[in-house]
Amino acid sequence: MKKALIILIILIAGAMVYGLYLWNKPAKSAASEEVFATTDAPSIYQEFKNNPEESAKKYLNKNIEISGAVESFSQDSSGSKCVLATGSDDMGVVSVSFIENTSNIQVGQNIIIRGLCAGYLADDLLGGNLQLNQAVLVQ
Amino acid sequence: MKSVILASLLLITTSAFAQKYATRTGFLGFYSKTNIEDIKANNNNVSYVIDWATGDIQVSALQTNFKFEKALMEEHYNENYVESAKFPKATFKGKIENVASVNIKKDGVYKTKISGNLDIHGVSKAYTSEVTFKVAGGKINAETKFNVKCADHNIKIEANLKNNISESIEVTAKAELTEFKK
Secondary structure, three states, X not given: OHHHHHHHHHHXXXXXXXXXXXXXXXXXXXXXOOEEEEEEHHHHHHHHHHOHHHHHXXXXXXXXXXXXXXXXXXXXXXXXXXXXXXXXXXXXXXXXXXXXXXXXXXXXXXXXXXXXEEEEEOOOOOOOEEEEEEEEEOO | OHHHHHHHHHHHHHHHHOOEEEEEEEEEEEEEEOOOOXXXXXXXXXXXXXXXXXXXXXXXXXXXXXXXXXXXXXXXXXXXXXXXXXXXXXXXXXXXXXXXXXXXXXXXXXXXXXXXEEEEOOEEEEEEEEEEEEEEOOEEEEEEEEXXXXXHHXXXXXXXXXXXXXXXXXXXXXXXXXXXXX
């Protein structure tokens, strides 16, 4: 009887610890996830533009390493963001949101980032927008 | 001569009104309040396009870009509620009522209404909401708040979470738009 009680207590404690773990689970980030693909901003942008649905299936939530030229950089309460040039004939961009504030990015600079693919928004006027989140600056 | 003046006048007026304003970094957030818990989510990568000539407005957001306080909430939101893999985008397409009352060339605060269709989770529904435009220094700040019922968009909340997640979610849309130039 005593044994059963001890086992029960251990089980409950285990469930509580697991529950706490789930509740406090850190968000996935490009710092911890395995790199799924390495590419450059113009190529991956074209891939999404030409085939948004297939590309989304392939890359969504995956960690992608992308090299590219910085078109703009901003920092505000929502964090650091940069836009990589796509060289596309529409106004399309690759948008990157960093996990941590990064101040050492200059417009025109060539950088390499890793980010989790959040998806692609197509717009007639603005062109496409491929978005990467929880990103880290590699170089 | 007269016709030239008339033509140039016409050209000036049309170009003054044929103006599109846009941003890719607008805000969209929602807030669920119950006695048990408050849940908030923010998305700072929302695109807004307004055509002041017609009053057309278009807003699009990626569901996976909503950031929650807890990773687990984000997971539940994307997997169980809005099914982001199947319905990756939330979009709003609508019109600004009485668009001529907003003078985008003159600094000031303009209040009007906006109505259109919000598409979430594959279900489109009509909404009308009060909107405020603040014009200052060539930038236009737009802001509106309205409520969305989960059931209206076929988003089902499990019986055991009914007390944690409000049936009516407050949505805030906020963006600073600048003139769109090619």
